[in-house]
Amino acid sequence: MPDYNEFLTRIFEILKPFAKQGIILNEDSELVTELGLTSLQVMELIEQIEDYFDMSIPLNILPDIRTVHDLAMQLEKLST
Amino acid sequence: MSLFDKFQPIVEIRAELQKLGIMPFGAVTEKFLSATEAIVNGHKVILAGTNNYLGLTFDPECIAAAKKAVEEQGTGTTGSRMANGTFAEHVKLEQELAAYFDRKHSIVFSTGYAATMGMGSTLAGAGDVIVLDADSHASIYDGVRLGGAEVIRFRHNNAADLEKRLRRLGDRVDNTLIIVEGIYSMLGDQAPLADIAEVKRKYGGLLLVDEAHSLGMLGEHGRGAAEAAGVEDDVDFIVGTFSKSLSAIGGYCVSNHAELEAICFAIRSYIFTASPSPSVIASTRVALRLMQERPELRVRLWENAHRLYDGLKQLGFAVSPQVSPVIAVTIGERDQAISWWNELMQRGAYVNLVMPPASPTSDSLLRCSVSAAHSNEQIDRIIAAFAALQTPAADCDPIR
Numbered sequence: 001m002p003d004y005n006e007f008l009t010r011i012f013e014i015l016k017p018f019a020k021q022g023i024i025l026n027e028d029s030e031l032v033t034e035l036g037l038t039s040l041q042v043m044e045l046i047e048q049i050e051d052y053f054d055m056s057i058p059l060n061i062l063p064d065i066r067t068v069h070d071l072a073m074q075l076e077k078l079s080t
Numbered sequence: 081m082s083l084f085d086k087f088q089p090i091v092e093i094r095a096e097l098q099k100l101g102i103m104p105f106g107a108v109t110e111k112f113l114s115a116t117e118a119i120v121n122g123h124k125v126i127l128a129g130t131n132n133y134l135g136l137t138f139d140p141e142c143i144a145a146a147k148k149a150v151e152e153q154g155t156g157t158t159g160s161r162m163a164n165g166t167f168a169e170h171v172k173l174e175q176e177l178a179a180y181f182d183r184k185h186s187i188v189f190s191t192g193y194a195a196t197m198g199m200g201s202t203l204a205g206a207g208d209v210i211v212l213d214a215d216s217h218a219s220i221y222d223g224v225r226l227g228g229a230e231v232i233r234f235r236h237n238n239a240a241d242l243e244k245r246l247r248r249l250g251d252r253v254d255n256t257l258i259i260v261e262g263i264y265s266m267l268g269d270q271a272p273l274a275d276i277a278e279v280k281r282k283y284g285g286l287l288l289v290d291e292a293h294s295l296g297m298l299g300e301h302g303r304g305a306a307e308a309a310g311v312e313d314d315v316d317f318i319v320g321t322f323s324k325s326l327s328a329i330g331g332y333c334v335s336n337h338a339e340l341e342a343i344c345f346a347i348r349s350y351i352f353t354a355s356p357s358p359s360v361i362a363s364t365r366v367a368l369r370l371m372q373e374r375p376e377l378r379v380r381l382w383e384n385a386h387r388l389y390d391g392l393k394q395l396g397f398a399v400s401p402q403v404s405p406v407i408a409v410t411i412g413e414r415d416q417a418i419s420w421w422n423e424l425m426q427r428g429a430y431v432n433l434v435m436p437p438a439s440p441t442s443d444s445l446l447r448c449s450v451s452a453a454h455s456n457e458q459i460d461r462i463i464a465a466f467a468a469l470q471t472p473a474a475d476c477d478p479i480r
Contacts, residue, residue: 038442040441040442043214047235054244054248055248056244056245056249057232058230058231058232059232060230060231
C-alpha cells in the first residue's frame with residue numbers, strides 16, 4: 001500500500017497548476033485559504049487521487065483536512 | 081472573530097444584488113392568476129420554474145378535497161405521527177401510495193426533505209457505507225452526514241465509477257446503501273438506472289432512488305425512472321415528494337422490505353415533527369388519483385418540455401444534456417446569469433436562478449421547469465423572452 005510520501009508526491013503533482021506565482025507548494029500549504037481551491041476543485045483533487053491509487057476516499061475525512069500534510073496523513077491512514 | 085463572520089460571503093452577495101435592485105432569491109409571488117401565471121415582484125409573469133409538473137395546484141377536485149378536510153379535521157394535526165398526528169387519512173394515503181407503487185409498505189413524511197434526509201440518515205449508520213451520486217440533492221447529503229455512515233461519492237450518472245466503488249468495498253458491500261435520483265433537479269438529466277441496477281445486482285447492497293422530480297413524469301404509469309428503466313424490482317426504497325407532480329407538500333418512502341414498518345420509528349425527521357396537515361393529505365390523495373386517471377397530463381408535460389427545449393436549443397443556448405421537464409440554461413458568468421434572470425422577469429418569464437455551490441458545476445444556471453398546464457403560447461412567450469436576451473438591453477420591452 002502507498003505510504004505518506006507516495007501520497008504526498010502525487011498530491012504535489014496534482015496541485016502544481018494551483019500554485020499561483022509566488023506560492024511554493026509544501027506540506028503546510030492550505031488547500032482552500034492559500035491555494036484557493038473551491039469545493040468543486042477539492043472534489044476533483046480527491047477523484048484524481050482515487051483514480052491513481054484505486055481507492056475510495058470517504059467524504060467523512062474532509063472536515064479534518066486543511067493542509068497538504070493533513071490530506072496525505074488521512075490517505076495513509078485509509079490505506080493501512 | 082464572531083459567529084457571523086462565516087456568513088460574510090452571503091451578506092456581500094445579498095448587498096450587491098440589493099444595490100442592483102435585483103432580488104432573485106425570495107422573489108415574492110403577490111397574486112396568482114392561474115397555475116402558470118402570477119404577479120411576482122410586481123411583474124406579471126409566466127411561472128416557468130415552479131416544478132408544478134402536472135399543473136394540479138388549482139385543480140378544482142384537489143381544492144375541494146382540501147377545503148373539506150380543513151372543515152372536518154381542522155387546519156393542522158398539531159402533533160407527530162408517533163403521538164397524536166396519525167389521522168385515518170394519513171393511513172389511507174400510505175395505503176394508496178403502496179398500491180400505486182405496487183409495494184408492501186409506505187411511510188408519509190411532512191416534507192420531501194424530511195423523507196430523503198430521514199431515510200439517508202437512518203438506513204445506514206456507524207460502520208455502514210453509503211455510496212451516492214456526486215450530484216445528489218442537499219437533503220441526501222444532509223441526511224448521510226447525520227447518520228454517521230462512511231460516505232463515498234461516485235461520479236455523476238457514471239455506473240462504471242459506481243462499480244469501481246462497490247468493488248473496492250469487498251465484503252463491506254453487504255452493509256452498503258446506494259443512493260441515486262431518478263431525474264436530477266438542477267439539469268433534469270436522468271440516472272442510468274438500468275446500468276446502476278445491473279451493478280447493484282452484480283455486487284450487492286441496497287438501492288434507494290429519489291424520484292422527487294420523476295414521479296408523474298417517467299414510466300408507463302408515471303411511477304418514475306425505475307419504472308421507465310424496468311428495474312423496479314432492483315430498487316429497495318423509493319422516496320419522493322408531494323410538492324412537485326402532486327402539487328402539495330410532503331414526502332414518502334415505499335418499499336417491499338417489511339423492516340420499513342419498524343424503521344420509521346427510528347427516523348428522527350418522522351418522529352420529531354408534526355405530521356402533514358389534513359388539507360395537504362386530502363389534496364395529495366386526489367392528485368395521486370388524478371395522476372393515474374389522466375395520463376394525458378404526462379403526454380402534455382413532455383410536449384411542452386420538447387417545445388421549450390427545442391426552442392432554447394435553436395436559439396443557441398447551452399441547454400441541459402437531455403430533454404426533460406427540467407431545462408437548465410448554463411451561463412458561465414455569474415453576473416450575466418443574474419442580469420439575464422432579471423431581464424427575463426421583466427419580459428414576463430419567471431425562472432430559477434441557480435448559482436454555485438447550488439449548481440452542480442462552477443457555472444450558473446437559469447433553470448426552467450415546464451408544466452402540463454402551460455399552453456403552447458406560454459411556452460413560446462418563454463422562448464421569446466430568452467430570445468430577447470440576445471438583443472441589446474435598450475430594446476427590452478416587457479412581453480405582456
